[in-house]
Amino acid sequence: MVDSQRNVIQPLDLAWVESSRVNLPAVQRRAATHLKRRSVKKDWQAAWFLRAVTCLDLTTLSGDDTETNVSRLCFKANNPIRQDVLESLQLKDLKITTGAVCVYSSRVKDAVTANKNNHSQVPIASVAAGFPDGQTPLPQRLDEIKYAVEAGASEIDIVITRSYVLSGNWQALYDEVAACKKACGNALLKTIIATGHLGTLTNVYKASLVSMMAGSTFIKTSTGKEAVNATFPVALVMIRAIRDFYQRTGYKVGFKPAGGIRSAKDCLSWLALMKEELGDEWTQPNLFRIGASSLLGDIERQLYHFQTGRYAALYQFPMS
Ligand SMILES: O=C[C@H](O)COP(=O)(O)O
Numbered sequence: 073m074v075d076s077q078r079n080v081i082q083p084l085d086l087a088w089v090e091s092s093r094v095n096l097p098a099v100q101r102r103a104a105t106h107l108k109r110r111s112v113k114k115d116w117q118a119a120w121f122l123r124a125v126t127c128l129d130l131t132t133l134s135g136d137d138t139e140t141n142v143s144r145l146c147f148k149a150n151n152p153i154r155q156d157v158l159e160s161l162q163l164k165d166l167k168i169t170t171g172a173v174c175v176y177s178s179r180v181k182d183a184v185t186a187n188k189n190n191h192s193q194v195p196i197a198s199v200a201a202g203f204p205d206g207q208t209p210l211p212q213r214l215d216e217i218k219y220a221v222e223a224g225a226s227e228i229d230i231v232i233t234r235s236y237v238l239s240g241n242w243q244a245l246y247d248e249v250a251a252c253k254k255a256c257g258n259a260l261l262k263t264i265i266a267t268g269h270l271g272t273l274t275n276v277y278k279a280s281l282v283s284m285m286a287g288s289t290f291i292k293t294s295t296g297k298e299a300v301n302a303t304f305p306v307a308l309v310m311i312r313a314i315r316d317f318y319q320r321t322g323y324k325v326g327f328k329p330a331g332g333i334r335s336a337k338d339c340l341s342w343l344a345l346m347k348e349e350l351g352d353e354w355t356q357p358n359l360f361r362i363g364a365s366s367l368l369g370d371i372e373r374q375l376y377h378f379q380t381g382r383y384a385a386l387y388q389f390p391m392s
Contacts (some may be wrong), residue, residue, distance in 0.1 A: 076259075078218075079323040081253055081287035082245040086322075089281050094273040103304035106348075112340050118161060118378050121371050122168060124339045125152050129197055129328065129363045131174040133204075133296065139182045142175055146186035149173045149194045152368055152374065154389060155281060161377040170368070171357040172197040172227055177220040183250040184224035197227035197262070203250055204295035206231040207265075210248060217255040223355040228252070231295055234269045237279045246280065246313055249286030262328055262361075267306040268298030276306050280313035290326035290361065301331025304345065311349045327354065330363025336374040339367060 100359055112120050130149045146225050149170040156166050174197040175183055184194045197301060200221035202208030208216075230252045236245040253261050262281040266275050280291050294301035307329055314325050327350075329342055339362055344392050346354045372389040376382070 074260075076288055077324065079284060079287055079321075079325050081250050081322075082285045082321060084243065084282065084285050086242060089242050089278050089285075092274065092277050092281065094277050096273055097389045099273060099305050099308050100261075103308055106304060106345055107341065108322075112260065112344060114378075117213075117340065118342055118375060120340055121336060121378075122163075122166075123201075123373055124275065124336075124362065125168060125368065125371060126171060127343075127355070127357045127360050128152070128368060129172045129174040129330070130172040130368060131296070131330075131363055131365045132179075133174070133176060133199060133365070134371055137176060137179055138342060139185075141188075142173075142182040143173075143178045143186040146183050146194065147174050147190055148368070149192050150187075150192035153372055157372060157375050159239075161375065162245060169194050169273070169327045171195070171361050174227075174229065176203070177216050177223070177225070180223035180225045181218050187293045195226045196224055196347055197229055197260075198223075198225035199229045199231075199295075200225075201228075201230035203231050204266075204297040206233050210251065214251060218251060220269060221255075221257055221259050225259060227262060228256050229262040231264045231266060232279065232283065234266055237265075237270050239277050239312040242278065242282050245282045247332040249283050249288060254286035257379055260289040261287060264291045264292040265296060265310075266298055266328075267293050267303075268300035269311075271383065273305065273309045277313050281317065282308045282324075284317045284325050286311070287314055290328045290359075292328035292330055292363065294329075294331035295304040296331035296363065296365070297333065302329035302333055304341075307342075307345060307347070311345070314354075315350060324353070324359060326359040328361040328363055331363055332369065333364045334366055336367070336370045339364075339371065350379060 172195040201213035
């Protein structure tokens with residue numbers, strides 16, 4: 073997808089937002105059946121795991137992040153699969169990297185330095201705008217976005233003000249996200265709607281629509297810090313909002329589930345959901361990301377098992 077096809081700020085269509093409803097039993101049924109199905113046959117699993125790696129926003133968002141662990145994370149993002157595992161899959165010449173690394177804004181400079189040292193082109197994503205609660209005043213949130221972009225982030229993950237959704241103040245939500253979009257400049261905007269705080273699936277659908285109308289490049293489920301993070305019912309609602317938005321506007325918005333995605337098996341289900349609901353194009357890193365801090369080790373283990381028939385301990389595939 074070329075940049076000119078990326079979403080831009082659109083008018084707020086309040087009539088569309090306010091008339092939207094979600095059929096809860098239908099969504100729950102569809103999510104439950106999806107989970108019961110075996111998503112990918114064995115022979116295809118290795119290819120799907122590798123695809124998932126390219127869609128991974130390898131994340132560290134911790135109070136004890138340091139220059140050192142960010143630097144190691146960046147190395148891992150540029151070399152996500154152990155060389156011997158790639159060799160055993162006869163893929164040693166495949167230059168595979170994660171979709172991005174994702175860090176706090178104060179750590180973007182560390183990631184830039186690490187990328188320079190590693191000769192790495194892996195995009196740097198920064199959470200910003202008062203992550204994870206979004207309770208900082210808007211001017212400071214916009215300054216944080218600009219700071220992260222100036223420091224070298226090419227992707228910005230913002231959080232919305234949940235109270236705007238809970239009070240149905242769609243205009244305020246639109247204005248906030250559109251202001252963040254402008255502050256991003258050329259950086260991609262990923263808007264975290266924090267579904268675990270929104271109360272109803274109808275709110276999830278409406279918040280998704282408004283975030284897309286305000287120019288989001290991706291919509292993202294969660295910060296990873298809510299009590300409930302990425303689930304299949306909320307994902308279905310967000311994915312269908314993406315489809316509806318595409319059908320009405322012609323703009324393709326990406327989807328990023330995040331928070332609590334730790335097993336390789338789960339990531340196959342996520343990829344399968346994207347393929348079934350939106351098609352192959354939405355299983356590529358320009359339209360699909362998985363935000364996760366500890367998924368990669370399990371993917372490496374599964375690839376190792378695929379090749380050797382044996383499971384390795386997780387510590388044999390360190391994150392950094
Ligand atoms: O956006 C990414 C999430 O914060 C990561 O959450 P996780 O640590 O549960 O994988």
